[in-house]
Amino acid sequence: MTLTWLDWVFLAVLTISMLAGFTRGLVREALGLGAWIVALLASRMFAQPVADMLEGFIDHPDARLVVAFILVIFVVVMLCGMVIRFMHAAIEWVGMGFFNRLAGAGFGVLRGGAILVLATVLITLTPLAQLQAWQRAELRPSFEGLRDWAISRVAAWEQRDPQTARELRGLSLPLNIGRQRVDEAPVEVPIELPAGPAAE
Numbered sequence: 001m002t003l004t005w006l007d008w009v010f011l012a013v014l015t016i017s018m019l020a021g022f023t024r025g026l027v028r029e030a031l032g033l034g035a036w037i038v039a040l041l042a043s044r045m046f047a048q049p050v051a052d053m054l055e056g057f058i059d060h061p062d063a064r065l066v067v068a069f070i071l072v073i074f075v076v077v078m079l080c081g082m083v084i085r086f087m088h089a090a091i092e093w094v095g096m097g098f099f100n101r102l103a104g105a106g107f108g109v110l111r112g113g114a115i116l117v118l119a120t121v122l123i124t125l126t127p128l129a130q131l132q133a134w135q136r137a138e139l140r141p142s143f144e145g146l147r148d149w150a151i152s153r154v155a156a157w158e159q160r161d162p163q164t165a166r167e168l169r170g171l172s173l174p175l176n177i178g179r180q181r182v183d184e185a186p187v188e189v190p191i192e193l194p195a196g197p198a199a200e
Contacts, residue, residue, distance in 0.1 A: 004133040010119075010143070014112040021108020025100040027088045029107050035080030043072040113146070120147045 003011075021029050050068035051061070058064045091100050120143040123129055134140060158165040 001138055002136075004137045006131075006133045006137045007139050010116050010137075010139050013116055014109060017112030017115070018105050018108040021111070022101045022105035024104055025088060025091070025097070026103035026107050027091055027100055028084055029104050029111070031080070031084045031087070033111075035077055035084065038080065039073045039076035042076045043069050046072050116143055117146050117150055120144060121151075 024032075047065060047069040050072055051064040054064045054068060058067060088100075091097060120140075123134060124144075124147070128134060
């Protein structure tokens with residue numbers, strides 16, 4: 001079996017992700033990922049209200065929205081980080097630290113595999129798929145099989161719950177920069193026409 005340089009890149013990604021998971025543990029890895037998801041959802045919900053609160057400090061509406069978006073993410077991640085550190089310390093205190101790290105390594109492998117499946121999808125959509133290093137890669141058939149399985153699972157889920165799938169496709173962050181808010185009435189500017197010649 002001869003490995004190409006892309007095989008080594010894939011193995012390096014899996015190894016680094018596994019070691020990171022073992023070092024940090026399952027609690028930090030899984031809950032850390034969940035914290036970012038919660039932060040993004042919270043920023044979508046609360047960015048505009050927070051931006052309205054900053055109206056007296058920042059004049060430009062687009063700048064207010066961007067600052068509010070970043071501020072909400074920062075606060076949520078910090079609060080979740082405090083909870084995660086407390087839970088990690090509690091697990092270490094009860095003597096389950098090694099099990100936590102071992103489970104974290106497994107989570108790291110799954111995360112690295114998901115990243116590589118996404119990379120496989122991107123490679124097959126680009127001219128990189130014609131590279132000899134990719135065509136001869138020993139890991140290519142395995143990850144192409146995982147890619148096809150993941151795509152089929154997503155398609156099956158969309159058929160079972162099309163409404164939720166449409167809602168997720170329409171999900172967007174509240175970065176309506178450069179757009180006029182719908183609740184703001186257009187400003188009417190009076191235009192004075194020059195008077196015509198006086199009648200004699």
